[in-house]
Amino acid sequence: MRTLIVVNHPSPDSLTRAAHQRVLDGLKRAGDDVRVLDLDAEQFDPRVTEAEKLQHTEHASSTPDLAHHVEALQWAQRLVLVYPTWFGGFPARLKGWFDRAWVMDVAFHLPEGTGRVRAGLKNIKRLEIVTTHGNSRLANFAQGNPGKLTVWRSLRVLCHPLCRRRYTPIYGLDTAEPDRITAWLDHVEELYAG
Amino acid sequence: MRALVVFAHPDPNSFGASVLHSALAGLKAGGHAVDLIDLYDEDYDPNLSGSEHRNYMVVGADHPDSTVKRHIQLLDQAEALVFIYPTFWMGMPAIMKGWLDRTFLPGVAFELNPSTGKVRPALDHVQALVGITTYGSSRTYLRLVGDSGRRTLHRTVRLICGKRCKRVWISLDGLDTRPVEDREAFLVEVRQRTAGL
Numbered sequence: 001m002r003t004l005i006v007v008n009h010p011s012p013d014s015l016t017r018a019a020h021q022r023v024l025d026g027l028k029r030a031g032d033d034v035r036v037l038d039l040d041a042e043q044f045d046p047r048v049t050e051a052e053k054l055q056h057t058e059h060a061s062s063t064p065d066l067a068h069h070v071e072a073l074q075w076a077q078r079l080v081l082v083y084p085t086w087f088g089g090f091p092a093r094l095k096g097w098f099d100r101a102w103v104m105d106v107a108f109h110l111p112e113g114t115g116r117v118r119a120g121l122k123n124i125k126r127l128e129i130v131t132t133h134g135n136s137r138l139a140n141f142a143q144g145n146p147g148k149l150t151v152w153r154s155l156r157v158l159c160h161p162l163c164r165r166r167y168t169p170i171y172g173l174d175t176a177e178p179d180r181i182t183a184w185l186d187h188v189e190e191l192y193a194g
Numbered sequence: 195m196r197a198l199v200v201f202a203h204p205d206p207n208s209f210g211a212s213v214l215h216s217a218l219a220g221l222k223a224g225g226h227a228v229d230l231i232d233l234y235d236e237d238y239d240p241n242l243s244g245s246e247h248r249n250y251m252v253v254g255a256d257h258p259d260s261t262v263k264r265h266i267q268l269l270d271q272a273e274a275l276v277f278i279y280p281t282f283w284m285g286m287p288a289i290m291k292g293w294l295d296r297t298f299l300p301g302v303a304f305e306l307n308p309s310t311g312k313v314r315p316a317l318d319h320v321q322a323l324v325g326i327t328t329y330g331s332s333r334t335y336l337r338l339v340g341d342s343g344r345r346t347l348h349r350t351v352r353l354i355c356g357k358r359c360k361r362v363w364i365s366l367d368g369l370d371t372r373p374v375e376d377r378e379a380f381l382v383e384v385r386q387r388t389a390g391l
Contacts, residue, residue, distance in 0.1 A: 010244040046240060046288035053204040053280075088350035089285065089342065092240035092292025099282045117335070135313060144349035146285065146342035153339040154284045175311035 001126075003032045004076035008039045008083045008094040015132050015173065015181065020082045022185050023130060026192025035072055039093045046096015052103075069101040078126040079159075081151065085133045085169075088140070089147030098155070107158050117158075124159040127151060128166040130188060137171045166191075195321065195391060196227040198272035202279045202290040204234055209369070209377060210280050210328065216381040217278060217326055220388030229268045233289045236261070240292020251308070254301035265297045274322040274391055275355075277347060281329045285342040294351070304354040318356040322391050323347060326384060329367040336367055362387065 005023060009016035027034050052063060073079075083094050090098075104110060109118040129151060133140055152165060168191060170176070170184045199217065203210035214232075221228050233240075238261070246253070255270070257263040269275075279286050300306045305314040325347045329336060348361045364387050366372070366380040 009247075010242060011247045012244075014247070046292070047234070048204050048282065048287060048289075050204045050206075053208070086242075087291070087294045087298065088346055089291060091242065091295060092288040095283075095285065095291045096240070096288030099288050102283065117331075135311060139313065142349065142353060144345035146345035146350065149340045149345065150284055150342040154342070157339060172311055174306065175309070 001032050001077050002075055003027055003034050003078040003080060004037065004072050005034065005080045005082060006037045006039065006094065006097065008091050008097075010040055010091075014084070015170070015185075016082060016084045018185055019130050019132070019188050022189040023080060023082060023192050026189040026194075029189075029193040032078075035075070037069060037072060037097075039097060044093055044097060046093045046099065048096070048099050052100060063100070066101050066103075069097070070103075070106050073101065073106060073121060074123060076124055078128065079124050080128045080130065082130045085131045085140075085145075085147055088143040088145055089150070098150070102155070102158070107155075119158045119161075121158050122160045124163060126164050126166070127156060127159055128168070130168045131170075132173050133169055133171045134174045135172065140171065195273040196229070196271055197221050197274040197276055197322075197391070198268050199228060199230045199276045199278065200233065200290065200293060201230065202233045202287045202293075204287075206235075208280075210278070212377075212381055213326060213328065213384055214278050216384040217276060217388045220385035221276070221391070223385070224389035224391060226274065226391065229272070231265060231268065231293075233293060238289055238293065240289045240296070242292065242295045246296065251300055251306070253299060255299075257299075259296075262296055265293070266299075266302050269297060269302065269317075270319075273319055274324060275317075275320050275351075276324040276326065276388070278326045279343070281327050281341075281343050283342075284336075284339055285346065291346075294346075298351075298354070313354070315354040315356065317351075317354050317359075320355040320359050322360050322362060323352055323355055324362040324364070324388070324391070326364045326388075327366075328369045328380075329365065330370045332368045332371075362391070364388075 007020045083090055106120055108120045168188060201214050255266050279290050304316045364384055
């Protein structure tokens with residue numbers, strides 16, 4: 001399966017980066033065709049520019065430095081997002097990747113006169129998240145998990161109609177025992193190898 | 195009340211800028227003192243850096259970055275927090291999400307007990323949490339996909355504010371297809387409701 005991984009964490013020694021490596025290891029064992037967009041390595045600027053905002057509902061191509069992001073999105077059959085959950089959602093870099101790369105005529109179409117959005121990424125048949133949560137599952141429930149909501153609903157409707165979703169979180173990282181972290185990393189690799 | 199207004203819009207001539215001006219006028223008419231952080235105007239960098247991440251638990255209010263330090267000082271004085279933004283992908287623009295990531299630190303916005311992992315609010319001084327936004331999508335579409343931005347402010351951030359903090363949401367959906375009169379009416383609503391905080 002053609003798998004696109006989008007990873008975002010500023011620290012190379014973070015658990016998110018370790019999980020990213022285990023996803024890669026698993027996919028290698030499975031023999032998947034893998035591409036990676038490392039938003040930190042690219043120093044991706046998440047700020048929508050004035051020009052991009054003005055073009056938002058025009059049929060205009062995105063900023064040239066985003067061409068390879070758009071190409072990768074249209075190539076992928078599976079999209080795996082690997083990030084830490086901060087304040088219930090994505091770090092700014094990943095949020096900005098949606099804001100800037102998921103543009104009109106790529107992620108969605110807006111046929112004139114209908115005012116109705118049509119899916120643009122029907123090539124994506126699996127949408128998956130691997131994420132770390134500092135606090136507990138219960139606390140996340142209270143917070144409403146807005147990041148997951150964005151991917152599961154807003155972005156999901158632009159993918160294939162039968163697109164499947166998989167959420168692979170670790171909760172309570174702030175107080176997690178090393179054994180539990182190791183077990184989770186093993187679990188991540190097995191999931192992607194299997 | 196002393197209100198801290200945090201504003202994000204990439205286009206200084208947008209309808210979003212008119213919304214900001216209406217909110218500022220409303221707050222002043224209501225007798226509130228106002229501090230403004232205009233993120234695009236400040237050319238704010240929303241990315242939490244590797245060193246900020248390493249020092250996350252210990253850095254507190256004495257932040258080495260002068261911009262973050264100034265924002266923390268404004269946050270400490272705030273009795274109302276007013277977020278004004280256009281909704282992108284059902285949430286706040288990245289520049290504003292990053293502002294939460296970098297400014298709402300342990301010891302500033304919340305207290306984290308390292309042994310139990312429990313989070314306690316530290317924004318007790320915030321009595322009103324206000325979101326003002328515009329959506330391109332229709333109300334039906336919003337219901338279908340859910341409003342992550344509202345959840346971020348009214349649930350995730352609300353949990354670290356004071357017990358009696360009230361939540362206010364002022365929004366206009368279907369912006370892409372609305373007639374001009376609806377926009378005008380919305381600006382009046384923004385002005386009135388911010389004055390009445």
